[in-house]
Amino acid sequence: MSLAPKADQATPADLGGRHGGGGRRGGRGTDSRRRRRRVLRWSATVLAVVILGTAGAGYLYYQHLNGNLKKDDLNIGDAKDRAAKTEANAAGQTPLNILLIGSDARDSKENQKLGGARETFGAAPLADVQMLLHVSADRTNMSVVSMPRDTLVDIPKCTDPDSGEVHEALDRVMTNRSLGRGGPGCAVATWEKLTDIHIDHFMMIDFSGVVSMADAIGGVPVCVDKNIESRDSKGHGSGLKLEKGTTYVKGKQALQWLRTRYGFEDGSDLARAKAQHMYMNSMVRQLRENATLSNPGKLRSLAESATNALTVDPGLGTVAKLYDLAGELKKVPTSRITMTTMPNEYDTIQTGRVVPTDDATKLFRLVREDIALDGKDKKKTTEEKASTDPAAADGEIAVQVQNGTRTDILGPVSGRATTVAGLLADKGFTQAVADGSAAPATETTLVRYPSADLQGDAERVAKALGIPTSAVKKSTDVSGVTLVVGADWREGTAYKAPKQDDKTPKTADALNASDTKACMKVDPDFTW
Known part of the structure; x- marks a missing residue:
């Protein structure tokens, strides 16, 4: 019996050599460079999905990896409230918008051990990490916008796709509650309601997934400007303990880095978002530069870890689809990847909570209009092609x-x-x-x-x-x-088109992925 996959399924050759070719025309050095380019892929998340394409060892293994993936509905809000799809550019290209979600679910012994808080076992999960990844239509640049978990938003009505339970709309509640209202599709609906940006896909990972992925990658370099121990006198903190300088974190230590608030800068969720950006940028550079990832055993481990760690929407529900996504993401140079945090200010009513500012509205517009956040876009004409159909009188x-x-x-x-x-x-x-x-x-x-x-x-x-x-x-x-x-x-009889300011707000705290000198500042009260 043939094990050849069907026409719509990726073959081992597709997974391992779609771009590399099989000849030796360029000599050993060229082959080596090709192999290196082929395996150095990334997904711009803590998931490292990009290397899935090189990990297949045959059709049965491919099916096994597909079986690992968990899937959930993309958007479970009202269909009439969905943000409009982004129109294609003159070349027929469309941008990609992907919501990245980190769940704090204590739904297994491993997640409970890693997350702590025994009293929350089996409770509704919270979306403690939320990042919108935007890939430009021409694939020349990528932008990431983090929303602090303490942000107050309006969560729309969501219907659980499994139970049919209807969760009525909520006003001015923390954004991380959206995940527990029917699943990641409610988080997507919440983002679309706030930003008016059409979201094409989501990827979600939990505590144990972060640990397994970090182990499979082999460690990600992070930096602190002082020794740090994230633990106060009351036991609050992630437990992260590092020496001053750069350390390669993996496993539980990587999770601690991503969850640390106490000890980083002012101890807020904004500081944690900055640390997460640094981790992601370092991971991108690590995957793109580390030639040791050509090791078949490591690739297989990464493939297993990534597919077991992920929950995705049906549009990304197979290894082949993830591989295709990786192919789009790898087109973006590291120097054109920009990490930002949604501009915000403290709420005047709920202590410790934040709300979006006018700068946030501007940032969402830039993403919605596919304007690069690094300011390096070539000047584009905004005039649309005029109609060839004559107007009526x-x-x-x-x-x-x-x-x-x-x-x-x-x-x-x-x-x-x-x-x-x-x-x-x-x-x-x-x-x-x-x-x-x-x-x-x-x-x-x-x-x-x-x-x-x-x-x-x-x-x-x-x-x-x-x-x-x-x-x-x-x-x-x-x-x-x-x-x-x-x-x-708002006034007058003559319309004057406003001058468009397309600069990324300074309050977005932009960080370029090629910045190798970024280092988290440590609160002196948490040093040792």
């Missing part, structure tokens, strides 16, 4: 005007939709009418249209008001040409 174009002038701190301008509809009527658009219903807050003024046959009409409306073509957007949320007056046009 101005007086025949039906336009609905909505008032989206509300902001986080200002209410909507009363009567603004009526005023702008009047401006259009004065210009000959006699079928322009104001929509009196409440409209979602919109940062910039937009003209939306539902189908290609109305694009020309929408562009004509925009031109008449001086609105740039880049603000004319196709949208299935409207039934006809719709002008949404944004917060950038």
